[in-house]
Amino acid sequence: MxxxxxxxxxxxxxxxxxxxxxxxxxxxxxxxxxxxxxxxxxxxxxxxxxxxxxxxxxxxxxxxxxxxxxxxxxxxxxxxxxxxxxxxxxxxxxxxxxxxxxxxxxxxxxxxxxxxxxxxxxxxxxxxxxxxxxPGRACRRMGRAVEALESYQGSRREARLQGSGSHIGLEESAVGLIADLLHWTAARGLDPDDILDRAQMQYEAEADAA
CATH class of the missing domain: 3.30.565.10 (Histidine kinase-like ATPase, C-terminal domain)
Structure with missing residues (x-):
């Protein structure tokens, strides 16, 4: 090259x-x-x-x-x-x-x-x-987020093979993934609202530092 x-x-x-x-x-x-x-x-x-x-x-x-x-x-x-x-x-x-x-x-x-x-x-x-x-940290986080959402999107698509076959966008996948994570935290005896608050605080702190 x-x-x-x-x-x-x-x-x-x-x-x-x-x-x-x-x-x-x-x-x-x-x-x-x-x-x-x-x-x-x-x-x-x-x-x-x-x-x-x-x-x-x-x-x-x-x-x-x-x-x-x-x-x-x-x-x-x-x-x-x-x-x-x-x-x-x-x-x-x-x-x-x-x-x-x-x-x-x-x-x-x-x-x-x-x-x-x-x-x-x-x-x-x-x-x-x-x-x-x-900043590089934000770039890496975006890349990891897209990969996670696409993996989640693929599992959702496989589960709906008998359905209409309509595409699930990345935005809808993000909502579904967050909801599933909240179910997981609740099943482990954690407070979903507390998890959301902590995630929001971490996001705001990193955004302010960028």
Missing amino acids: SGCEVTEPRLRSVLPFEAAPAEVRLLRRAAASQLDRWGMSTAAGEAELLVTELATNVVKHVGEGASATLVIELRGERLRLEVHDKSRVLPSPNAADCYSECGRGLHLLAALAVDWGTVLTAAGKAVWCEILIS
Whole structure:
């Protein structure tokens, strides 16, 4: 994998890669190294997660071995990640309605990015997302939360195979997961209201410190 960096008029890095699992790992590390050189290591965890999903989407839906390019660009307080490939087939713009087709990649874009989208290009298409430059702890917590919700969402879907098959969004999954946790605390003789109060206090303390 080779790459080139352009620092004017804004920080920008272009990293060509081949759509293959081993190359995706190298691409993730290259993205983290680039952010570290720019002094934005706090955004590396979230960026690595999103770069992995964007690149893996090319492997799954364009084909292993396909040529693609990652573009990393700083735009004010936002970091933009773009993956370009040569397919002109666009993923569904509604990530919440295409879990079985698109996998978790679009869910992560919708959950972690402040904005994302797809666009046709002269050579194919680009899938892009933008994240705010924020503290690393918040990024890691968001990543863990999405993974937990998707796992919970999958178990709920399996339990409803005989139902209508309608999609359960991440927001509804969050409500269901919290409710199940409260049932668990009550079954162990704990006070669900106390657990909620303590969680709220911890969240507010960490948000104030961010």
